[in-house]
Amino acid sequence: MSQATRRRVLDRLMLLGTAELGLADVADEANQLIARALPHDASCWHTTDPATLVETGYRTYAMPPPDARVAEFAYLATDFNSLAVLAEGPRHSGVLSEATGGRPDRSPRYRELLRPNNMLGELRTALVADGSCWGCFSLFREAPGDFTEDERDYAHLLASLLGRLVRTAGVRGRGAGTGPVPWPGVIVLDASRKVVSITDAARAWLADLGFAAEPGALPFPLLTAVERVRGSGQATEIRVLGSSGRWIQLHASPASGREPHHVAVVAQAAPPGSIATLISASYGFTARERELVDLVMRGHRTSEIAARLHISPHTVQTHLKSVFAKAGVRSRAELVGQRFLHP
Incomplete structure (x- = not known):
């Protein structure tokens, strides 16, 4: 695929960040765009809880919805190109045939899920933004098709951008739920x-x-x-x-x-x-800002926050201004009420 096409796809993906799309629409649009630069026969997108890397949602294309068998084999921690390895490693994309040394049958995922569906090529990418993994996408090609190292590197280039898109679409812009809350x-x-x-x-x-x-x-x-x-x-x-x-x-x-x-x-x-850290990460708060937000959530005043973090009250206010700007609010009350208690 030409470099010009890849550049256009990257530019279009960047524009998605301004469209305020929901998670399903982000996956639909991104999958269509990526197909221009990385042609494939089928694909699936998953969201994950960044704290545990357990899959929390999915979107599939030209393949059936995932079932219990997919849940069992698709993301084995001991399999090649596991989500943890891709998320935590220096390169967030991997080609299964490359990882297995040209012997994809060494992978339980390949034996149980891909080979029965005549899929040989698999390109998996962890969607990592600011050190947290918010999901992944896997592209598949029917045998004898496969993916190249060059395509792998291009997918890695998209990992951070797509991670931010999925993070924003998946965490923000939801209501607080209506009606009584069920018991556990x-x-x-x-x-x-x-x-x-x-x-x-x-x-x-x-x-x-x-x-x-x-x-x-x-x-x-x-x-x-x-x-x-x-x-x-x-x-x-x-x-x-x-x-x-x-x-x-x-x-x-x-x-x-x-x-x-x-x-x-x-x-x-x-x-x-339990969701404060997740929401803080979704807004791209720095480590210091996350500490400050945690104290704000607990009701601490500026002077108390300054003492606990060993910074000046002026620095606390500076951090708060940054937090408010990122979260799109103008006060502590709005931050807690609109973004955390009712995200």
Whole structure:
């Protein structure tokens, strides 16, 4: 692909940042633009919780929506070009055939998901902005097609820009949810991912996550959290925006006293403190600004913030002006009320 085409695609992607698009529209527009520079036969986009790198949402093109099998194999921490490796490494894009030394069959993801669908080429890119991973996209080419190192490097060039777009679209611009907040709910799944027990409150939370009553239609964020627990044996926690605009916290852990591989998930409204760091990161606050915002959330006055951070009150005010500008507010009350308590 010509350098001129790649430059035009990059320029158009930069313009998306001014369009105030929702997450689905960002993925749709970006996927169409990227196809001009990186032709592919199918693709998928995922959002992630930057704190845990667990997938929280998806958008697919020329391929079916992800199911439990995809949740199990697509993002194995031990597989080649894992999301953690790409997110934390110096290069955020990777070609599967290159990572496997020309032997993609070494990858469980390739054996279980790609090869059965005649997909050989996979180019995966972690969407990293300001040190946090907000999602990823994977492009696929049918055999015998594959991706080159040059295409990999171009995808890496897009990682930060797309990370900021996904971060902004996925975290900002949502309502606070309406109606009463359900009580915390509990769901228990067995080794085959079937629901063993579920409370009424949990049904309400699953509905907010897009749950459909048909078998196998559990919300993808729930499935990915469950698979993370099954793969590691450790508890995990993710934060997801529901269709109501309300932040939902899913805490998954091995179910004690039950059969092996049973997983219990607690679904509840995410406490403001649990999403404060996520929202701060979405606005691109610096580390110092995040410290200051945390103290503002706790109700500390300027003098108290200055003492705790060992800076002058004047410096506190300077940081606050920067925070207000980035968040699009004019006061502490607006910052807390409009951006954190009701993002």
